[in-house]
Amino acid sequence: MLGATAAAGDTEAGEKLDAAIRSIGALDEAAMREAAARLDQLIKPPGSLGRLEELAIRLAGITGTPVAERPLRKAVVVMAGDHGVCDEGVSAFPQEVTPQMVLNFLQGGAAINVLARQTGAEVVCVDIGVKGDLAHERLLSRRVRGGTANMARGAAMTREEAIRALVAGIEVAEELAERGYGLFATGEMGIGNTTPSAALLAVWGGLEAKEVVGRGTGIDDAGLARKREAVERAIAVNRPDEADPLDVLSKLGGLEIAGLAGVIIGAASRRCPVVIDGFISTVAALAACKLAPGAEPYLIASHLSEERGHGLALRKLGLAPMLHLGMRLGEGTGAALVFPLIDAAGGVLREMATFDSAGVSKG
Template sequence: MFSVSPLSAQFESDILTIINSKTKPLGALGQLEDLAKQLVNVKSQSNGVLVTNPTISHPHMLVFAGDHGIAEYGVSIAPSAVTGQMVANFASGGAAINVFSRQLGWQLDVIDAGILTATDNDAICNQRLGAGTKAFHLESAMSLADVKLGFSLAKKLVEEKHKNGCDLIAFGEMGIGNTSSASAIMSAVMNIPAVESVGKGTGIDQATFIKKQQLIQQALDFHQVPSNQALEILAAYGGFEIVQICGAMLAAAELNIPIVVDGFICTAAAMIAKLIQPNVQDYFIFAHCSGEQGHEKMLQWFNAKPLLQLELRLGEGTGAALTLPLMQSALAFYNDMASFTQANVENVVSEKE
């Protein structure tokens, strides 16, 4: 369904020459230089020509929501009803992701991927795969057909955004119980026990934490899906929102759109996307390291260095949203900062080399 090409290396030398000619010591802008290199390279892929004056003009944030059967077994501080309540909050503009999107200039869309109760609110995009997943410690969360349908719906949505000018995409999520799903996915992909992947989510107490670990280990022992079987892992443990985020990531990479990866749940989706199409990581920009205990291990699996370290654990895409000014700054210095020649400044660094 997806074909993701690796980033071409043909532009790397020219991009580095431009970055290194700016009036600064080599590497002095740190991660912003790496970010500029990646963004310019991704944006140069579509036409096969090094893009001049690259910008971000139409950033899109897609927040997918879904409910989880395992939530009914006491793994969260909140009941599943909160998922639908928060989706209504998104629709009315009252959540953190709404605030940050308005502040920073993201175009925000909220997608019902499968919450318990459907809504007729026109502000919510309906891409329902069902009324929540099944309890994955007792049976598969969904069927392989559900996974494939979720991919198809996500791909169509991203293609629509691309036609409307989307040049940067990020994903958020909402779903009571989805840290359980993400932990199970992490354990399955990395072949590690639940004790190494399960965190406290939104802040559960110790007794609930132990129960959560036990249920997820029960699920891992029950399904025993091989670590390289991406679709089967999603079917066994995934959430409807995680499936669609994964599909949307693959679709965005296929269209040469830079992808901002948010926290723990979105990184679980990114792990599956990489199993399906390894080249997808070339398009990933990792936003932050979540307060969820397994997220740092996920980032190590990718050998990724996130842009922010703010101890966020809210989800919704909030960490990804906050990185937009950094990406704009990376392109601003690339486009507008004078070179040593333009500024008549002696290039001491080059002369010493």
């Protein structure tokens, strides 16, 4: 995958990105076979736990451990960044909401905090590109720049900035893995970020703006028209090269989208599963897989968002969501709800009796 960053020059950040991409390994087939064999020995009809069994087998392949001794330690990484395209009137909320919501996350009062607490997960907030100053003892500052430029009038960021955002995400994942976290969820905060997500999906999916642009925070019909026009103009002005993932990401993306793509690449390089949330997180996963195709098996799709385009992005990745709850909040909320299912899949392998151990006749 060296070709993905070669055009950026032989920079330290580019080398770090390439090294992480190269270090992603294939799933452990032996561990998957062992997990599948144990599932068939458990006191139940073969395959009767459906997708829970499929999840258990894939987790074994990701981690290389057929039967985990304990549940994986969980972290929801919430990347925050602002977007210059908000100047086009694409959101129902002003940009000031981004830092305000980040502080709410840090104070524990947002929906993601509530759901994370219920599942024993830690919320890790990262300022990768919020407009304005942010300070909090629990905030991870990985700022690349104070928000992207207006993609409807030029490139959202430079190629170097996109690489730096990717590497920031990789390093966050690596740091958390070193601290013992083995299961990640991707969350985001950034007013206007469904607009760059729609633009990225339009290019990578070969789709028109009207197919991928949704109402985001709840814009009216006039706002929806402005949003579609902004996406169309951004693609026309920037002429992104679909064959060059970094060109597309830098011209049309967001800093938090690139950061989340980096988290996915970094987690996969450490053999850690990643639960992706809604539309923005899924487009970030698409960016990660464009750069590092080997990352795809490490992804778990949590839910199907109500945001237009999310289902198309999931299909592009070949992923099926675990839940469909009519959600469209973001923050990582849908991903957090899947943590108990992942714990359940591991618990079945670890704790359920076999026919032999229970003294039950096998049909």
